[in-house]
Amino acid sequence: MHRLGGAGLAALQRQQESLKSFDALSNQLSNAHVDNLHAQLDQFRNALTRFATHHRADIRSDPRFRHAFQQMCASIGVDPLAGPRRGGWWEEALGLGDWQSELGVQIVDVCVSTRDRNGGLIELSELVRLVSRLRGLEGGAITEEDVVRSIQALKPLGTGYEVLDFGDGGRKMVRSVPKELNEDQMVVLAIAAEQNGRVDEDFLVRRNAWTEERAKAVLSNMLLRDGTCWLDEQDGPNGMGRAYWVPAAMQWDD
Structure with a gap:
């Protein structure tokens, strides 16, 4: 039976000690790297906090400034306008979290x-106009982007609020009732x-190659x-x- 001599045991021990040294060095480097990243993140967050605190009024009132600020925050995965439940320490440090909640209300x-x-359907631009009038001058200007973000924040409430995008420009x-629209209704x-809100059965038949029964059914259901x-x-x-008129697609003066 072959037995390891003293030299073999010493070599094995040196190898084990080397492995332990490499592991320790690797852990030290990893910890140093993590600490460095944390330090950089803290510095960036502190700088962003000072910036936001100094420009708080501009963030609340100027849509372009607010958009640029949100883009800055997105680079570190922070949403300062998402409200106290999602905004975290931004809500306490800056007092900006209630802005989105206020807009949502x-x-x-x-x-x-x-x-x-309108039966729970309203054009996005019309919603922005009416909300802006409700906010008044003191509330600051808002954009469609602001409204879309706020509606997305309402989704967890399960109230059916959703932005419907018809594509192609x-x-x-905005749907504000908890019901799904089928493909025919979207068309x-x-x-x-x-057509500024107007549609009739004949136009649907010609435009979409539908049968008269299909056009009549979808309009009757919507009505x-x-x-x-x-x-x-x-x-x-x-x-x-x-003819049928869809209030959500009509222009209103009030």
Whole structure:
């Protein structure tokens, strides 16, 4: 039976000690690297805090300044305007977390107050206009981006608020009721947006190669079940036609 001599045991011990030394050195380097990253992050966060504190009024009132500030924060994965539950220490340090919550309450106020008229669908630009009027000059200007971000923050509440994007540069609408829109309804909304709110069965048949039954069914559901459109039974020059009007796609002066 082969046995290790003294030289072999010594070599094995030296190898084990070398491995331990390498492990210790690796841990030291890793810890130093982590500490360095933490230090850099703390420095950046402190600088961002000072910047935000100094420019707090501009962040709240100037949409372009607010957008640039949010882009800066996104680089470190921080959302200072997301409210106290998501904004973390930003809420305590800067007092900016309530800005998004305040905007969310105003969005809900406008959506609820106009629901009888539009059935829970409102054009995004119209929502921005009405919320801006509600906020007044002291509330500061807001943009569609601000409203979209606030609506996204409302999603966890399960109230059905959602931004509907029709693509191809089309207008966006906001749904404020907990119900899904099927593909046919989305098509009707997109066409209504092009026609300043007006749509009729014949146009749907010609435009989409639908059957008359399909066009009639989707409009009837939107009228009777969902309340997202109105029926005009005196449409046309002779007042004998039928047309449907989608309030969410119409322009309002009030």
